Amino acid sequence: MTCRDLLSSVSSSTINQYLEQSLNMSLSTSVNGETTYTNSFKCKTTDEGFYFLPRMPSGYVVDDTLYQKIFAIANAALYPMYTLLKQNSAYFVPVKTDDIHTMRALFFPWKKGISERLVISNLDNFINGSHGTTIPVMKNLSFDYNKVTSMAICGNSGSGKSYALTYFLSFLKSFSDLIIVDPKFDSPSRWARENKISVIHPQKNRSKSDFVSEVNESLSQSLSMIQDRQEVLYDNPNKEFKHLTIVIDEVLALSEGVNKQIKDSFFSLLSQIALLGRATRVHLLLVSQRFDHTSIPVSVREQLNVLIQIGNINKKTTQFLFPDLDPEGIVIPVGKGTGLIQIIDNEHPYQVIPLLCPTYYTKKGIL
Ligand SMILES: Nc1ncnc2c1ncn2[C@@H]1O[C@H](COP(=O)(O)OP(=O)(O)O)[C@@H](O)[C@H]1O
Numbered sequence: 001m002t003c004r005d006l007l008s009s010v011s012s013s014t015i016n017q018y019l020e021q022s023l024n025m026s027l028s029t030s031v032n033g034e035t036t037y038t039n040s041f042k043c044k045t046t047d048e049g050f051y052f053l054p055r056m057p058s059g060y061v062v063d064d065t066l067y068q069k070i071f072a073i074a075n076a077a078l079y080p081m082y083t084l085l086k087q088n089s090a091y092f093v094p095v096k097t098d099d100i101h102t103m104r105a106l107f108f109p110w111k112k113g114i115s116e117r118l119v120i121s122n123l124d125n126f127i128n129g130s131h132g133t134t135i136p137v138m139k140n141l142s143f144d145y146n147k148v149t150s151m152a153i154c155g156n157s158g159s160g161k162s163y164a165l166t167y168f169l170s171f172l173k174s175f176s177d178l179i180i181v182d183p184k185f186d187s188p189s190r191w192a193r194e195n196k197i198s199v200i201h202p203q204k205n206r207s208k209s210d211f212v213s214e215v216n217e218s219l220s221q222s223l224s225m226i227q228d229r230q231e232v233l234y235d236n237p238n239k240e241f242k243h244l245t246i247v248i249d250e251v252l253a254l255s256e257g258v259n260k261q262i263k264d265s266f267f268s269l270l271s272q273i274a275l276l277g278r279a280t281r282v283h284l285l286l287v288s289q290r291f292d293h294t295s296i297p298v299s300v301r302e303q304l305n306v307l308i309q310i311g312n313i314n315k316k317t318t319q320f321l322f323p324d325l326d327p328e329g330i331v332i333p334v335g336k337g338t339g340l341i342q343i344i345d346n347e348h349p350y351q352v353i354p355l356l357c358p359t360y361y362t363k364k365g366i367l
């Protein structure tokens, strides 16, 4: 039985009752024994989420702490029927009523079901059957490349960054030009060789600064292209350019240990591209073990709109991509390439959701 089947067989009044029971039992230990039975709160479920309606004055404080407590209890209780969307602080909403005791509620937005991994038995066929610039990420999640500019994939070594990167590359190559930088001369390079796309990678007998200078040269050409495109846009604001994606695996390996001047130009070029790329369809796809200010400029981080964190998830590892998030209470799926994703466009709810990167099979030897 799939999640969807499960869902359709449980009525919303049953869920409501079950939710109230769950909260009654768990909260009563921490909330001075107050329960719905003593008329202290109620729940109301809708398609978008559920409301926690406290009856005021209450014997407990309605604050962030209570909100996060309810989040943790309800998220576990509702799994796998619903996934609650984590909020950074209490989400208060007004309630239409003349009763002063019940004019407010806490809202807990949710999405139906849980995140489910895409398992793709033949990646080439899968991509051939896909449409335009839509990139599927999970069974019930995809995004449109026309609506995002810069992407980041973060995670500890071995967490599946390059594997996820190669998945995105396979999609991008059908509608985007690619500039690929691979400091580790690893799976992205093998993928590029297979697809006859050139890669900037370190070479024997050359210094690291040489290598980063070569990267800077390429970034600088992209920046000139942005400027050319801006001029075209000035006369013809509706002009649609072909996407160009600048892909850098292991950014940290580039920005660490080169002389200051070269690093400064690297940072400056990245910032300008991130800031100006949107209108001209020039994208960054950055991969790194960390995204602190020593790996990429803060201004680049602020422009990111697809944020992926895989591998170890805790407050420390998420502090750079998701500075406001306390990941506690979010159910992180187990397995390879799992973690969190946030897509910031105008279509997806502005939230961080559990992620399972696709598992795919291709011609042998690419990865
Ligand atoms: N989503 C996934 N599904 C299946 N296997 C994966 C997935 N992500 C990673 N792996 C496995 O883990 C290995 C290490 O991943 P890799 O991308 O090289 O890690 P990183 O680049 O973060 O160091 C891959 O070679 C692959 O076998």
Ligand SMILES: [Mg+2]
Pocket: 161, 162, 163, 186, 249
């Ligand atoms: Mg890697």
